[in-house]
Amino acid sequence: MNTFPLFFKFTNQPVLIVGGGEVAQRKADLLSRTGANITIVAPQISDSIRHLLSDSKHTLIAEQYDKQYLAGKRIVIAGTDDEMLNHQVHADCQALNIPVNVVDTPPLCDFIFPAIVDRSPIVIGISSNGKAPVLARLTRARLEALIPQGYGKLAKLAGDMRDEVKSKIPTLTGRRQFWEKAFEGKVSELMFAGRESEAEQALKQDLEATHNRLSNLDAAKSAESNKLGNVGEVYIVGAGPGDPELLTFKALRLMQQADIVYYDALVSAEVLDLCRRDADKVFVGKKRSNHAVAQQNINQMMIDAANTGKRVVRLKGGDPFVFGRGGEEIQALRAANIPYQVVPGITAAGAAACYTGIPLTHRDYAQSVRFVTGFLKSGEPNTGFAALTNPKETLVFYMGLHSLGRLTAGLIEAGRDPNTPIAIVSHASLPTQQTMTGSLQDIAKKHEDSPLPTPALLIVGDVAKLHDELAWYGEPIINSGQQAHALTMV
Ligand code: SAH
Secondary structure: OOOOOOOOOOOOOEEEEEOOOHHHHHHHHHHHOOOOEEEEEOOOOOHHHHHHOOOOOOEEEOOOOOHHHHOOOOEEEEOOOOHHHHHHHHHHHHHHOOOEEEOOOHHHEOOOOOEEEEEOOEEEEEOOOOOOHHHHHHHHHHHHHHOOOHHHHHHHHHHHHHHHHHHHOOOHHHHHHHHHHHHHOHHHHHHHOOOHHHHHHHHHHHHHHHHHHHHOOOHHHHHHHHHHHOOOEEEEEEOEOOOHHHOOHHHHHHHHHOOEEEEOOOOOHHHHOOOOOOOEEEEOOOOHHHHHHHHHHHHHHHHHHHHOOOEEEEEEOEOOOOOOOHHHHHHHHHHOOOOEEEEOOOOHHHHHHHHHOOOOOEOOOEOEEEEEEOEOOOOOEOOOHHHHOOOOEEEEEEOOHHHHHHHHHHHHHHOOOOOOEEEEEEOOOOOOOEEEEEEOOOHHHHHHHOOOOOOEEEEEOHHHHHHHHHOOOOOEEEOOOOEEEOOOOO
């Protein structure tokens, strides 16, 4: 982040704008909406600025700029068409440590005017840090379309009721649940449909009902129910193979609600960044050597956090139920009476297939597909090759790269054709994705000569040869002597 987004209170604050043309006017318009006291210094001003200045809280100094006018100003904007003068204003402000913005000149800006989505009291500012203002404006257009107009009214209603809710629902968790229900249920739907007074009524009814429920409990019961009411929930969320765009809406929504996130080594930084900003983020990547202990610890940490009322997100690479130990975690949660949800994610095989142009099934080449692990629970290599010899079946090996030689030899020995195509897909869906293709009999040697980094998948079967034809995601193709670039999209 080159700049930090802050929301500045300008009500009755003195702001100076140097310049009296259209550029100055646009900034003056914006700032006047926040209640700033604007002073404009310019020998001549446009008619629209004259109109704005008709409000007596604003001031016109119809003179040439002088640095004496900077005194006491919270911010300064220079928007003249005189470059030298703009530089002068910038230098004077620097000397006095007053934040300054020289319009359309990023190097001379201490702060940036964002593109704004205004659903007051909800306000969204978008900036490209001067790199691509048009993109920032397009982003704004998308958000404008996405965020219902009723959001502002909803936020205002919440603001008006805040104190009352606080007095009637004593616990933080209780209040959070109350507001979530309001913002994601009937109250918000009524508000978005323009039925404001009904929305307000519904919110008040909900509050009364919650309040009555809480106060009707006798002391003993209340202790018990507090305990129950305070149990949080665990969301076991599939984070997909790395590209954040491959998350599901549901995953994103729950990640945004998390109080604490336990994440694996396979979860990319970009994906982690999409979790709620205030959430604690705890890395629980497992080491090969101490699997069992680490897994028990993870289970216990989730249970402990949920028992203190927290919403826990367990963020796992790919899909939680494909070599993800999601099942084991849920067994532990059930035993501890912790409520949970499971959100599927795009498993590495799906991503690797699509991002390399290797369809896992194809009517000519493969009528079934099997996901196989390179390792068993005990840490022993998987040697069940006898079941993997069907030439019309695609095999996808997870955790197989370290034992590539053993796996390919095992398949050949069990009867699979040594010329069967195979692809190694490393970092599927990430900008660092690489693919190496070959056959069962030559891939181990090739990979030894120029190894690819983990995580990586092996795709075995005739479909793997389609990579040459169907690859589309920008990556150099490393295969039998042929060096091509697969970038067909611009
Ligand atoms: N639950 C995960 C799999 C976890 S097992 C899923 O559904 O994808 C870990 C193995 O997944 C790695 O050894 C590797 O074989 C594979 N893997 C995970 N992410 C990958 C990626 N981005 N590219 C290639 N392989 C990946």
